[in-house]
Amino acid sequence: MLLVALTFLVSVGYSQNNSNDAREQFQLGVKIGANLSNVYDTDGEDFTADPKLGLAGGVFVSIPIVSFLGIQPELLFSQKGYKGSGSILGSEYKYSFTSNFIDLPIFVAIKPTSSIIILAGPQFSYLLKEKYKLENELINIDEEQLFDNDDVRKNILCLVGGFDVNFNHFVIGARVGFDLQNNKGDGTSTTPRYKNIWSQATVGYRLFNN
Numbered sequence: 769m770l771l772v773a774l775t776f777l778v779s780v781g782y783s784q785n786n787s788n789d790a791r792e793q794f795q796l797g798v799k800i801g802a803n804l805s806n807v808y809d810t811d812g813e814d815f816t817a818d819p820k821l822g823l824a825g826g827v828f829v830s831i832p833i834v835s836f837l838g839i840q841p842e843l844l845f846s847q848k849g850y851k852g853s854g855s856i857l858g859s860e861y862k863y864s865f866t867s868n869f870i871d872l873p874i875f876v877a878i879k880p881t882s883s884i885i886i887l888a889g890p891q892f893s894y895l896l897k898e899k900y901k902l903e904n905e906l907i908n909i910d911e912e913q914l915f916d917n918d919d920v921r922k923n924i925l926c927l928v929g930g931f932d933v934n935f936n937h938f939v940i941g942a943r944v945g946f947d948l949q950n951n952k953g954d955g956t957s958t959t960p961r962y963k964n965i966w967s968q969a970t971v972g973y974r975l976f977n978n
Contacts, residue, residue, distance in 0.1 A: 822847025
């Protein structure tokens, strides 16, 4: 579906007037949106969860190299995590796990048209805070770590790709990303050695072009 949407957007972009072509201009902008994230266990343990929505937003800079190629670094506050529910001895419960990150993606930007930008590159994520919440009829746990392991990896290398669609000063963005490193630094955790995986949708505004 992503490829079909991208193909359609590229064809639309080629048909548009290029009088507002900003591909060779330095750009600075802000963006806000949401992550739909989950986790997966890298060693294939029996651990499943439901995806969770989280906030994503920050700033981006577009640095042209040539008209069809550039670099686009971004600095984002990004919430990732998962949620789930179940039953123990007839008692229903639900839980959620939220990780707050500062994300720094550094994209290679391919610009087939002035309206479409295809993006891919590494991302460096720094963990700010983890929050675990469990609720049922008897207990309510908040602000407690789910996995008891002191060696939590705070710096995580990720891989991210996606595209931006430009409408004058407005930018609609879509991303898909996943961690390349486990979130447990020493690898000794026997509970899920999970990695984050997420999709992201944002709306941005270019503050100025130069």
